[in-house]
Amino acid sequence: MELNxxxxxxxxxxxxxxxxxxxxxxxxxxxxxVKTGKLVFVAGQIPLKDGxxxxxxxxxxxxxxxxGAAAARLCGINLLAQLKAACDGDLxxxxxxxxxxxxVNCAADFTDIPKVVNGASDLMVxxxxxxxxxxxxxxxxPSLPLGVSVExxxxxxxx
Amino acid sequence: MELNxxxxxxxxxxxxxxxxxxxxxxxxxxxxxVKTGKLVFVAGQIPLKDGxxxxxxxxxxxxxxxxGAAAARLCGINLLAQLKAACDGDLxxxxxxxxxxxxVNCAADFTDIPKVVNGASDLMVxxxxxxxxxxxxxxxxPSLPLGVSVExxxxxxxx
Amino acid sequence: MELNxxxxxxxxxxxxxxxxxxxxxxxxxxxxxVKTGKLVFVAGQIPLKDGxxxxxxxxxxxxxxxxGAAAARLCGINLLAQLKAACDGDLxxxxxxxxxxxxVNCAADFTDIPKVVNGASDLMVxxxxxxxxxxxxxxxxPSLPLGVSVExxxxxxxx
Numbered sequence: 001m002e003l004n005x006x007x008x009x010x011x012x013x014x015x016x017x018x019x020x021x022x023x024x025x026x027x028x029x030x031x032x033x034v035k036t037g038k039l040v041f042v043a044g045q046i047p048l049k050d051g052x053x054x055x056x057x058x059x060x061x062x063x064x065x066x067x068g069a070a071a072a073r074l075c076g077i078n079l080l081a082q083l084k085a086a087c088d089g090d091l092x093x094x095x096x097x098x099x100x101x102x103x104v105n106c107a108a109d110f111t112d113i114p115k116v117v118n119g120a121s122d123l124m125v126x127x128x129x130x131x132x133x134x135x136x137x138x139x140x141x142p143s144l145p146l147g148v149s150v151e152x153x154x155x156x157x158x159x
Numbered sequence: 160m161e162l163n164x165x166x167x168x169x170x171x172x173x174x175x176x177x178x179x180x181x182x183x184x185x186x187x188x189x190x191x192x193v194k195t196g197k198l199v200f201v202a203g204q205i206p207l208k209d210g211x212x213x214x215x216x217x218x219x220x221x222x223x224x225x226x227g228a229a230a231a232r233l234c235g236i237n238l239l240a241q242l243k244a245a246c247d248g249d250l251x252x253x254x255x256x257x258x259x260x261x262x263v264n265c266a267a268d269f270t271d272i273p274k275v276v277n278g279a280s281d282l283m284v285x286x287x288x289x290x291x292x293x294x295x296x297x298x299x300x301p302s303l304p305l306g307v308s309v310e311x312x313x314x315x316x317x318x
Numbered sequence: 319m320e321l322n323x324x325x326x327x328x329x330x331x332x333x334x335x336x337x338x339x340x341x342x343x344x345x346x347x348x349x350x351x352v353k354t355g356k357l358v359f360v361a362g363q364i365p366l367k368d369g370x371x372x373x374x375x376x377x378x379x380x381x382x383x384x385x386g387a388a389a390a391r392l393c394g395i396n397l398l399a400q401l402k403a404a405c406d407g408d409l410x411x412x413x414x415x416x417x418x419x420x421x422v423n424c425a426a427d428f429t430d431i432p433k434v435v436n437g438a439s440d441l442m443v444x445x446x447x448x449x450x451x452x453x454x455x456x457x458x459x460p461s462l463p464l465g466v467s468v469e470x471x472x473x474x475x476x477x
Contacts, residue, residue, distance in 0.1 A: 196355070197354070198354065219461075257354050260471075266461070270462075270463065270465040272462065273463045277346050280347040283347075292348060292352075294349060294351050294360060294471075296361060296362030296419070296421075296469065299460045299462060
């Protein structure tokens, strides 16, 4: 196994055509992740790309399930970028994605919340295989930061 | 103490008239629980019975506090079923219910959210006694998966 | 270092003019915090003072960002009171504030959720310095217990 991002997970990311962005800096008085023991708690990530929100609005009020799932996948990519920083650049150190919580900006009559959050869940399994299978909660929210459609946070065990 | 579900907690469940269902399988790319160190993170459970949602709709918009609390109790029973699987069938291995988060599908003017989540909290204390007393957050949501009224997730310490 | 709340963090609280209340007792069948290993999970705190909610209502529907941030700060003060109890009275035992989740009671068109939760985040950094910098999620909710404007929960590593 090679270190510093040249290992198996980086190869998998390349195969999937995923280029991780620079880990985004929070805009407030908090940090994007904290490591305690073997657990990394990653702050809620939103569908930002190059610092700009890519998907605004509510599911069931103009945003489709496909758009929502794509936004959740982008949240997942931003989670991976933070996680890579937490692992000193070596994603092969991820032992297990323990838990995701996905918050979906939605109207009261929208109930396909799980299908939206699948955008992030599927990504974790594509990238980490069995180690990417996580416990999960998926819930609705009337609004999210900046008005984005999805926010996803994570707890991850690393080696 | 006998193993494999013949111990003290199983006796308590019998005394309470609670029959745990088969641990429900998630419908998406995630798993119902992950164990990391001594902690089990259990995925958000909804009021399913025999695979069917038992309570749909929003508190403060047609669903009563009593119905909501019953739904939360059913979420709790499903949490116990997952936890039993995580303990290899022996709920006596539960050292402490650490944390519950209860999400309540509700209208904006509904504020009795804690009374609803009590349905799950009371169950934990009935079943585990002192070890069932947990930290908790109870929050509203405009919608939940499948349109159910309540969703409850858990962090549990096991032996 | 002196024990029992006469150390560095108590001095910092005094300097900031913050008097911690008695740790509030939950009104339901749960406890305000649970310690597992080195982690303390603190139950969701609301802006109570002397047992009374200080800020009701929704952001974007009558409650200003400034009022919301003040409510979040009060949630943070109540978190500190619980944390002090979890540390047997000695806040110098706080090793790291790991994670906050802030839920903001808000209208669907309110998007300044992070600015509201900053009221709690800033407090943690004022009190604990680097050790107060935490991962965070900030999300909207259509309603919260008692109708309060903000609820904040925490995971904290202690020594």
